[in-house]
Each structure stands twice: as C-alpha cells, then as structure tokens.
Amino acid sequence: MPFDTVLGQERAKQVLRRAIRANRIPHALLLTGPDGVGKAALALALARAVNCAQRGEEPCDTCPACHRIQGLTHPDVHVLFPAKRSRREAEDVDPEDERKFLAGLAQDPYRYPAVGPSETLLIDRVRRLEKDLRRGLYEGRCRVAILLETERMRQETANALLKTLEEPLPDTLLILVTSRPNALLPTIRSRCQQLRLRPLAEAEIRQALLRGAGPEGRIALASGLCQGNLRRAHALMGQDVEDLRDQAYSFLNDGVFGADTALVPFVERWSAGGDRKALDGLFDMVVTWLRDIVLFQEGAPHRILHTDRRQEVERLAASVNTEAVSRTLSEIERCRDMSRRNVNASLILISLWRCLRRTSHAA
Numbered sequence: 001m002p003f004d005t006v007l008g009q010e011r012a013k014q015v016l017r018r019a020i021r022a023n024r025i026p027h028a029l030l031l032t033g034p035d036g037v038g039k040a041a042l043a044l045a046l047a048r049a050v051n052c053a054q055r056g057e058e059p060c061d062t063c064p065a066c067h068r069i070q071g072l073t074h075p076d077v078h079v080l081f082p083a084k085r086s087r088r089e090a091e092d093v094d095p096e097d098e099r100k101f102l103a104g105l106a107q108d109p110y111r112y113p114a115v116g117p118s119e120t121l122l123i124d125r126v127r128r129l130e131k132d133l134r135r136g137l138y139e140g141r142c143r144v145a146i147l148l149e150t151e152r153m154r155q156e157t158a159n160a161l162l163k164t165l166e167e168p169l170p171d172t173l174l175i176l177v178t179s180r181p182n183a184l185l186p187t188i189r190s191r192c193q194q195l196r197l198r199p200l201a202e203a204e205i206r207q208a209l210l211r212g213a214g215p216e217g218r219i220a221l222a223s224g225l226c227q228g229n230l231r232r233a234h235a236l237m238g239q240d241v242e243d244l245r246d247q248a249y250s251f252l253n254d255g256v257f258g259a260d261t262a263l264v265p266f267v268e269r270w271s272a273g274g275d276r277k278a279l280d281g282l283f284d285m286v287v288t289w290l291r292d293i294v295l296f297q298e299g300a301p302h303r304i305l306h307t308d309r310r311q312e313v314e315r316l317a318a319s320v321n322t323e324a325v326s327r328t329l330s331e332i333e334r335c336r337d338m339s340r341r342n343v344n345a346s347l348i349l350i351s352l353w354r355c356l357r358r359t360s361h362a363a
C-alpha cells in the first residue's frame, strides 16, 4: 500500500486514486495545506504513481521507475525549489546547492532542507523547466514537475510559469506546492486543480515519531504540541521540549504577572548566540500556550494541548482577555517577521514583553 509512505491524508489520497483510475489526472495540481503535513511527500508519491510500471492506482515502490523517482534521479521528474542564484554561473541554481537539497528531499520529504528567507524560485530555472518539458519523454509515461514553496516567486517568474500553465503539454503534470495559495497570482491558481491537505492527527504524528528513536514522554509531548506539523514535531524531538515549554510559560506568566526585572534572564538566554531557529521555536511554544488560553475562554478546555498543566492555563485564561491574546498573537507574527529581517533579538523580546505587559493591564 505505497501511498502509505504518505502519513494520513486519506481524503486527498482517495481523490488521487480516483483520478488515476479514471485516467483523469489534471495538467496542473495545486497542492495546498499548512507546513509539515506532507505536501512534498504526496507530490512525490503521485509522481511515482503516474510513472509506475505496475500501472496501479498507487505506486508500487518496487519497480525501477518508482525507485528512480524516490532517489530523484528519474529524467522525467523535475523538482524546483527556492534557491540562491549561483555565483559561478551568474544565473540559475548552484549545482552543488541543488544536489544537497535533492539528496535531503529524497531521504525524507517531510524534512527537506529549509530554504533561506530571501530565496525564491528562479526564473532561469522555470525557463529551463519549460524547455525540459518540451523535449519529450525519456523513459517514463508522464513528465512531472514539482514546484516547492511556489508562492516564493517574483512577478517575472510567475509570468514565465503562467506561460507554461497556459499551454498544457500532453503527458505532463505540474504540481505546485504551497502553504500560502493566496500569495499566488489568481491567474496561476485558476489554472490548477486544488487539493488541500489537512494538519495531521496527533495519533498520526505519534506513529511517525515512534518509528524513530526517542523517549516516550518526549514523543507524547512533541506530537501533542506540534499542531499537526510533522516538521515541527521532529524539531521538538531534537530539543528539550520540557524546558522549552517551561520557558515559554514563564515568559507569558512573568509578562502578565511578574516584575519588570523578570525579562532580564529571558533576554540573556534567548538573544545569546543569535540562534533564530531557537527563537522561532520559543515563539511556536508561546503560541501553543496562547491557543490553550483561548480554548479555555471559549469553553473548550477539553481541547487544550497542555492537558497536564491545566491549572496554569486556567489561571492565565482568567487574567487576560481574549482581545489581548489575539493582540499578542499578532505581535508574535510581527516578531517573527523582525527576526527574519535579522532585527536584534533583545529588541524583539522586549517588544513582545511590552505587549504582554499591556495585556496584563487590559485584564
């Protein structure tokens, strides 16, 4: 059952099986859904299915075609991803960067290497794809192009892609993958059939984490706190989740109830070393607490993530109003943005802290 290499997403798999059975694969598919739910994994599974020697509804994952697509060495399957321009050739992707990225993707489509904030799909790469697609089939039945994080595209690149979409080629499937479909040109969206993936269930994440190594307590915590995002779950497994959770809670709690001086240790710890990923992890965790506060206020305490810390959630929920929580959530988005732009981490933390102080006064 090789669509099983894709975790959960039963409805989407059903849609694809039906399309394959009826031989009605669209020319262009827009695969959407939040981060870490398996969009790239499903795109690759579909690329195998439409080229598999067994010609079933699912890829067999044992024939040479399936193997070559799995290893990303199949000449009819192309993967494009946001990248920096090569310094050597002045344009297009650096071959070494491409090799590294594809090796990571082939190894685990749920954990392909993260791309930098300023990297985009390059126009030269899209133009090269257009040429590749027109060249005819090498050994497969269907040429497949998978564009990851498609929303990260400049206007000129979007126009080039639009040209490819406007003149669909036979035996060609374009899979546009994005977590932000609204950031795409409406003209691009309208030329694709959209298939939406959902956040993964806690049990599905847990099942995936259990395949690796890791203490059971941490697996339970990571699958509960990752909000259906397997990439985040894996990141949590690599951290001291308990500590991160405590830090996020203390930041909120001290921000609302503590003294001004309580900020100092946070600034010292989280601005040291300039680790932006760690700071982002802290924000993720603060968001999980804020989410629980809102659930409590909305009368749904059975849905909270921090079930073993219910009293703390309850106390905060009684002390801050919902409007203040939503203001804090927007502030966190602003903080993430500042962090991406490399604003000094101390300043970012101070800004979030100030927002929390206002929250406590508003209560």
Ligand SMILES: [Zn+2]
Residues within 6 Å of the ligand: 051, 052, 053, 054, 059, 060, 061, 062, 063, 064, 065, 066, 067
């Ligand atoms: Zn096969």
